[in-house]
Amino acid sequence: MKNVLILCTGNSCRSQMAQGYIAHFAGNTAQIYSAGIETHGLNTNAVKFMAEDGIDISTHTSNHVDEYEGIAWDFIITVCDHANEHCPYIPAPSAKRLHQNFTDPSKVQGTEAEIAAAFRSTREEIKAYSKDFAATYLS
Template identity: 60%
Template sequence: MKNILVLCTGNSCRSQLAEGYLRHFAGDKAVVYSAGIETHGVNPKAIQVMAEDGIDISRHTSNNVDEYLAIPFDYVITVCDNASENCPYFPGSVKRFHHNFPDPAKATGTAEQVMDEFRKVREMIKTYSKEFINQHLNTI
């Protein structure tokens, strides 16, 4: 069983989407956590777009990375440049990965245009998460 942490700035959108998909694709092969350098609460639009794809993240919480410093993570995935630059040190043989996804919470325009941006980022994170699990967990 592997421990995976997804880290973002506010633990409200991108890291929440990634946590949902990583859990989905990993099944019982990993325990997946998400956290932020700060905590901004889970964005309702993130919950909505995940529900559209059959993944329920409505019970996720927004957590600060400091809450997880004692957990022996195997993988830490940063999903924005700010989190990568401010990621704390995790002892042990942690493998770090980074992918800077656009922040859908910064989308502007009509309500539908904003939701389209959330869906676009959701699909990017879904693809990344599936590939990550296939590459790192389905080979063990």
């Protein structure tokens, strides 16, 4: 079984969404973790808009990358430029490191409809990436 770490700045939104989708598409082929270089708590809109697509992330927790010290990573995926640039060193010499920046929908300000559109757009981008990642590396 592969170990996959998904990193974002606050582990509240994008990394949580990616964890939900990659776990969904990977099935029993991998253990999926998400973490942040900070912890900001689980974003309620991320939970809401993932549930809208049938993925329940409501029991996820916001974790700091240091909490997973000692796990032998097969993949480390950063999902925001900030985490990619500021992530502490993770000793995983054999891990394949991937980076894909996704727009942070939690930063969008506007009407409820504009916020919903931002979350749905980012969700769909993460879903497509996650499906491709699972098919390419975990099948």
